[in-house]
Amino acid sequence: MSFAFTPEEQSRVEVAAFLGIKLDPIGYVDLSTIVVLSVMYGVEFIALCYQLYNRDYLPLKAKNVPIMFSLYFGAISWLMGDIFTGGLVHLGQSPILRNCKFTIIWLRVCIGAYYVTSIFALRCYSLYIVFYKGKAFKGKVAITSLGIAIVSIALFGIISMLMPTRMVTHYEEILDMCYIDRYYIVAVLLVIWSIWIYTAIMNWRMRKIPFCFNERVEMFTSFIILLVVSLMNSIALLVINVYPASRGWRNALLYTNHVGASIGYWVVMWEPTYGCLFHREEYLQYWINILKEDQMEREYDYSTNMNNETTLNLVDYPDIPKAESLCASTQNSRFETHAMGDSFRSHQTTVYMGTESIHSKPLNLNK
Numbered sequence: 001m002s003f004a005f006t007p008e009e010q011s012r013v014e015v016a017a018f019l020g021i022k023l024d025p026i027g028y029v030d031l032s033t034i035v036v037l038s039v040m041y042g043v044e045f046i047a048l049c050y051q052l053y054n055r056d057y058l059p060l061k062a063k064n065v066p067i068m069f070s071l072y073f074g075a076i077s078w079l080m081g082d083i084f085t086g087g088l089v090h091l092g093q094s095p096i097l098r099n100c101k102f103t104i105i106w107l108r109v110c111i112g113a114y115y116v117t118s119i120f121a122l123r124c125y126s127l128y129i130v131f132y133k134g135k136a137f138k139g140k141v142a143i144t145s146l147g148i149a150i151v152s153i154a155l156f157g158i159i160s161m162l163m164p165t166r167m168v169t170h171y172e173e174i175l176d177m178c179y180i181d182r183y184y185i186v187a188v189l190l191v192i193w194s195i196w197i198y199t200a201i202m203n204w205r206m207r208k209i210p211f212c213f214n215e216r217v218e219m220f221t222s223f224i225i226l227l228v229v230s231l232m233n234s235i236a237l238l239v240i241n242v243y244p245a246s247r248g249w250r251n252a253l254l255y256t257n258h259v260g261a262s263i264g265y266w267v268v269m270w271e272p273t274y275g276c277l278f279h280r281e282e283y284l285q286y287w288i289n290i291l292k293e294d295q296m297e298r299e300y301d302y303s304t305n306m307n308n309e310t311t312l313n314l315v316d317y318p319d320i321p322k323a324e325s326l327c328a329s330t331q332n333s334r335f336e337t338h339a340m341g342d343s344f345r346s347h348q349t350t351v352y353m354g355t356e357s358i359h360s361k362p363l364n365l366n367k
Contacts, residue, residue, distance in 0.1 A: 024247035030088040059272035074115035081108025087244025100169040100178035110157040118149040120222040124202040196226040225260040
């Protein structure tokens with residue numbers, strides 16, 4: 001697959017100009033975008049393998065590593081769909097790439113954008129169940145929620161495949177790109193905007209609820225990312241005339257979609273992954289201490305996964321102000337191991353703890 005300015009590419013540019021379209025030729029800027037995003041996802045794959053290997057580590061287990069793993073493959077599908085249908089590569093040499101229904105409907109829309117944004121929304125819903133309803137997000141609730149999302153996505157894809165090609169998407173040989181029907185674009189964007197509205201409602205309903213760890217940051221980040229992604233895709237697909245023809249727009253949209261998805265992933269997974277990798281036992285003690293103080297053991301369902309012989313002592317957290325809130329806000333927190341010992345300390349700018357001191361007694365998990 002060539003990224004050089006060949007005579008064939010020059011001919012394509014001239015034909016587009018004759019049709020009134022300013023076409024930027026496929027080149028090394030497009031290649032660099034593909035390489036950068038591929039490297040980004042390659043690094044994430046290594047981290048995902050580590051997280052999956054340590055999926056029974058309680059702070060990671062609380063993030064539902066298998067679901068986050070599926071999110072990664074949804075993002076990879078989205079990346080391939082964006083590359084194949086966004087004007088970054090030539091399609092004419094491959095019958096698979098010329099099958100625009102497959103690349104648009106399944107790779108880019110359903111398995112890609114819809115699944116990734118649905119997982120962000122599902123994460124918001126799980127926090128709503130845990131912190132607003134005071135229930136554990138597991139069992140029938142979790143399976144039903146994920147099942148509804150997957151079935152809805154599958155139905156949209158099947159219906160799209162059954163629709164006439166002219167009403168969805170088709171391959172334009174003269175320009176070597178996929179053309180998407182404007183009404184189908186509107187239908188796709190309405191679903192994306194509906195998911196964003198749902199995250200906005202969840203953020204608003206839980207605006208005054210105290211959280212235990214960085215869940216508020218997770219929800220707000222999902223809200224902002226989905227807003228930016230929805231806006232960028234709406235402008236590119238509805239306002240810009242044949243956006244794949246523009247080198248700036250096709251690359252900017254790719255970075256927006258996938259850097260946004262990556263940020264959303266790491267906001268959820270960074271702290272427990274870092275704790276597991278560098279401060280495994282200390283971070284686990286800190287995590288359980290917060291859970292015990294906030295009386296969230298049942299919602300997080302951690303006790304049944306611990307060894308019955310395990311007893312963890314409370315870590316000494318200096319200078320922690322008290323308040324009557326049940327949950328601990330750990331904004332702007334960082335952890336460090338002191339040179340004079342193995343004590344793992346949490347330095348926080350804003351911490352709200354329960355009224356009972358956590359300095360005084362060991363934490364017995366035999367209960």
